[in-house]
Amino acid sequence: MIRLEGITKSFAGKEGAVAALDGIDLTIARGEIFGIIGSSGAGKSTLVRLINLLERPDGGEVFVGGERVTDARGQRLRALRRSIGMVFQHFNLLSARTVAGNVAYPLELTGAYGRNEIAVRVAALLDRVGLSEHARKYPRQLSGGQKQRVGIARALACEPAVLLCDEATSALDPQTTGAVLDLLRQINRDLGVTVALITHEMDVIRRACDRVAVLDRGRVVEEGPVTRVFLHPRHAATLRLVREAEPDGGSLDAAAASDLGGRAVRLTFTGPAAHKPILGRIARENLVDYAILAGRVGHIRETPYAQFIVSLSGRDVAGAIAGLRASGVDVELQGVAPVPEIEERACHVV
Ligand SMILES: Nc1ncnc2c1ncn2[C@@H]1O[C@H](COP(=O)(O)OP(=O)(O)O)[C@@H](O)[C@H]1O
Ligand SMILES: [Mg+2]
Known part of the structure; x- marks a missing residue:
């Protein structure tokens, strides 16, 4: 036009x-x-x-x-x-x-x-x-x-x-x-x-x-x-x-820098995923804990979204990340260069 x-x-x-x-x-x-x-x-x-x-x-x-x-x-x-x-x-x-x-x-x-x-x-x-x-x-x-x-x-x-x-x-x-x-x-x-x-x-x-x-x-x-x-x-x-536009401007990035020892990831849920209890289920299945460091929820037009920076720690962090992705969650690793998932899994001591 x-x-x-x-x-x-x-x-x-x-x-x-x-x-x-x-x-x-x-x-x-x-x-x-x-x-x-x-x-x-x-x-x-x-x-x-x-x-x-x-x-x-x-x-x-x-x-x-x-x-x-x-x-x-x-x-x-x-x-x-x-x-x-x-x-x-x-x-x-x-x-x-x-x-x-x-x-x-x-x-x-x-x-x-x-x-x-x-x-x-x-x-x-x-x-x-x-x-x-x-x-x-x-x-x-x-x-x-x-x-x-x-x-x-x-x-x-x-x-x-x-x-x-x-x-x-x-x-x-x-x-x-x-x-x-x-x-x-x-x-x-x-x-x-x-x-x-x-x-x-x-x-x-x-x-x-x-x-x-x-x-x-x-x-x-x-x-x-x-x-x-x-x-x-x-x-x-x-x-x-x-x-x-955020009520607490910049918290998402500040959080990214303050990784608390776990694996800091940014999780983005959009559409139906924003309303499903995905994070708790994946954490339980992989014996992982999560600390929420920052977040925002709302709508983009009619589409609901939720975005959190969480620090993941515990048994199978790589498994949790894979599970989140398989459930339609966008996962971005924070504060480090992306590590190939294979290597991450290989480091696990069960
Ligand atoms: N008629 C004009 N004469 C001189 N400078 C102008 C004029 N219109 C715009 N500018 C300059 O061009 C730039 C962009 O202005 P503008 O398009 O009004 O920006 P915005 O609408 O994004 O605030 C500014 O640096 C402004 O000072
Ligand atoms: Mg103007």
Whole structure:
């Protein structure tokens, strides 16, 4: 749906040009919810402005719906912009217009619809975002979450193929954030709209996205399915963002370093395995004890996960590791280079 190839973009700074984007290759598939995460200054908003063609790249190409749009102009540019709905952090509503008036605005701008048709469309849009009863209110009479629902209805007015959300939930409390993300997912499901969610919060990615790209200093440093990136981050920038989302930031790694004499392993249970009493059974069968050093449990979208760092000790640690793997648990040895299992077994004195 959206493809960026070798995108570079610099801005003039006090000490010469500053590279905001430094060779971005990215593909967002039709119909998915794609997350772009990065800390402040990583280049996220610049990327958004390039996708909706508010800004031109210094180098590289932008494709939307298979079409090269890097230097689209005039009529074509306007049509392209209409096919990309924007949702903003601070809502950007017109304070002098009612809720219905805000949603009608982009339809009025096209000049393509009569009064009645606009009214019908606006009513349907407000129904979709759950604001039918608030149509005649003004933005100042709404909560933050309601304002963002207006923003979403407005973004959908011209039936875009893509919804670009730049920090759309960053001004909202956690509960409202959840409700707005649920709404975006519902819209994605019902209308098939491709959604790009730009955020600095890993929780937003965890709750809403299919895939994610991690942006760090103008580069994509990591990309993949959210389950993989969230549970097994590879790049330091990703690890930082994951830790920020943890209640006790960083405990997983600190624990890895403080191996208590046993074999420290990181166990990841996902899906049905997260709810099964696998660890106790395997420990009993192999006469192994375990100390839990760190852990986190939760959901990635609907998928439950549990991840622990445990120190295994006792009779048959290698057997326990093999048993865990056979039960669908992902096992990563911590703090040492992986040792071939054969050797480990051979060391056992029974
Ligand atoms: N119009 C601009 N003029 C100068 N520098 C800019 C401009 N827009 C962005 N930058 C710089 O580009 C980098 C990335 O900014 P931005 O895309 O806003 O990051 P993010 O949205 O991830 O916080 C920053 O260093 C920022 O200062
Ligand atoms: Mg930004």
